[in-house]
Amino acid sequence: MKSGFVAICGRPNAGKSTLMNRIIGEKVAIVSNKPQTTRTKIMGVHTTEDCQIVLIDTPGIHKPHNKLGEKMEKYIYTATQDVDVLLYVVDCNLYENEYEKERTALEGLKKADVPVILVVNKVDTVAKNSLFPVIEKLSGLYDFAGIVPLSARMGDNVDALVDEIRTHLDEGPQFFPGDLITDQPERQIAAEYIREKTLRLLNQEIPHGIAVEIEKMKKKDSGTYEILAAIYCERQSHKAIIIGRKGEKLKDIGSRARQDIERFLGAKVYLELWVKVKEDWRNKEAFMNTIGFE
Numbered sequence: 001m002k003s004g005f006v007a008i009c010g011r012p013n014a015g016k017s018t019l020m021n022r023i024i025g026e027k028v029a030i031v032s033n034k035p036q037t038t039r040t041k042i043m044g045v046h047t048t049e050d051c052q053i054v055l056i057d058t059p060g061i062h063k064p065h066n067k068l069g070e071k072m073e074k075y076i077y078t079a080t081q082d083v084d085v086l087l088y089v090v091d092c093n094l095y096e097n098e099y100e101k102e103r104t105a106l107e108g109l110k111k112a113d114v115p116v117i118l119v120v121n122k123v124d125t126v127a128k129n130s131l132f133p134v135i136e137k138l139s140g141l142y143d144f145a146g147i148v149p150l151s152a153r154m155g156d157n158v159d160a161l162v163d164e165i166r167t168h169l170d171e172g173p174q175f176f177p178g179d180l181i182t183d184q185p186e187r188q189i190a191a192e193y194i195r196e197k198t199l200r201l202l203n204q205e206i207p208h209g210i211a212v213e214i215e216k217m218k219k220k221d222s223g224t225y226e227i228l229a230a231i232y233c234e235r236q237s238h239k240a241i242i243i244g245r246k247g248e249k250l251k252d253i254g255s256r257a258r259q260d261i262e263r264f265l266g267a268k269v270y271l272e273l274w275v276k277v278k279e280d281w282r283n284k285e286a287f288m289n290t291i292g293f294e
């Protein structure tokens, strides 16, 4: 049996969470087209007969602007310690001035001192011949242990990445039971699905100031789950936008989140959402700790 820990790193929006979900075959990390979607480290486990790959999805590497950002930076740092392999994910649609940003981000990962596999993602969005110069330039930024172009969204060439990871793993124990897919409790996944819908249905800066807390989650005898959740935002004016005209926006967020939660739990869900204001919470340590950013 081969086994090992693999951290997934890269700049915001590169497709790290999409890739992890794709490898493990379940949506345990939320995905959106807004940067800084992932805020903590999330484990996803891929187990086959002779191999167990423990993936750790991390927040996108960026300069922190608040205490939440600083916490995210710490999550990236701790996730990259004591792993066997690092995946560095890049969106292949790079502007000239972005290579330098990739180089800087890679420099920060050097301390981990493990093989780094470059994942050139979103190849479904470009023509093959325009990919070669991108790969060539990226390969000059770091002494990568391997380079795999793929599409996390479409699934193209993801098997090749799994094979590449395996070649860098040693013999080892199966760390987790074969049916375990994540370390995220159901409550946390439910909260994240709700936050994902706010990211997708709201614009500009509002979603970045949103936190979701599950206040109650109870399975009734009938098998139905009763979930009560609070959506925190940073301003009274944001609260009005999240609720929307006649409550339409909140309803939309709720019904989409409910569908995802039902699919994940394999059960019917009754979901009730409340919107609350907590000014500047992204700089309030105590509040962040109570909602799970410890």
Ligand SMILES: Nc1nc2c(ncn2[C@@H]2O[C@H](COP(=O)(O)OP(=O)(O)OP(=O)(O)O)[C@@H](O)[C@H]2O)c(=O)[nH]1
Pocket (backbone or CB within 6 Å): 010, 011, 012, 013, 014, 015, 016, 017, 018, 019, 030, 031, 032, 033, 034, 035, 036, 037, 038, 039, 058, 059, 060, 061, 121, 122, 123, 124, 125, 150, 151, 152, 153, 154
């Ligand atoms: N076309 C295409 N889009 C992709 C691919 N992989 C991811 N995306 C999209 O890219 C966006 C960002 O994906 P995420 O998986 O949230 O990216 P991330 O790197 O986890 O982002 P952060 O958590 O913010 O750091 C989403 O809109 C995805 O649907 C891909 O292979 N092809």
Ligand SMILES: [Mg+2]
Pocket (backbone or CB within 6 Å): 016, 017, 018, 029, 030, 031, 037, 038, 057, 058, 059, 060
């Ligand atoms: Mg992510």
